[in-house]
Amino acid sequence: GAVVSQHPSRVICKSGTSVKIECRSLDFQATTMFWYRQFPKQSLMLMATSNEGSKATYEQGVEKDKFLINHASLTLSTLTVTSAHPEDSSFYICSARPPGLAGDGTQYFGPGTRLLVL
């Protein structure tokens, strides 16, 4: 149980285009999902917290107009990188919090999406 999937697993795009990444909780409903970014040899950095049916909460320094997050259902959150540039190239990981386990910080992580912007 507690499986989180991401699609696509890797994407290559041209500078200036937009890229959408999907995060799905496959066997549980997640009212809260998280989006992280990880640069080479660094740990995960939280970008935003996505709550179903409401606006996402972005961490300091993360541009909300550049990284659009939509959490339209209890099993799906999407991250759209708009007008992507080479510096947006990174490993994007989502996680989902199962209901009832918010108190101990439990999150289940997706396999990640490798984005390369040329």
Place this chain on the structure above:
Amino acid sequence: KNQVEQSPQSLIILEGKNCTLQCNYTVSPFSNLRWYKQDTGRGPVSLTIMTFSENTKSNGRYTATLDADTKQSSLHITASQLSDSASYICVVSANSNYQLIWGAGTKLIIKP
């Protein structure tokens, strides 16, 4: 400031050997501490979780310890296998808002 520091930054050992990874934290109020294993190009997978009152927790060949007084934790891997090659990340949860504070990780390489 809430911080999690891990050492060493990287470690290379021979297959079959044991190793210990360290984690020091300054997080208050403390809720729990997790060790994650992250294979290259994959998302993190939880190995252990310990609350304030727990001193040790095992998961197969992985044994985590926690000293809440000194705010230190360790992850001991016994009889290492090639598949143990990965980054091991210490993550502390702050009780105030369930925020996760991430360490930078230790990159472990197991050589045959």
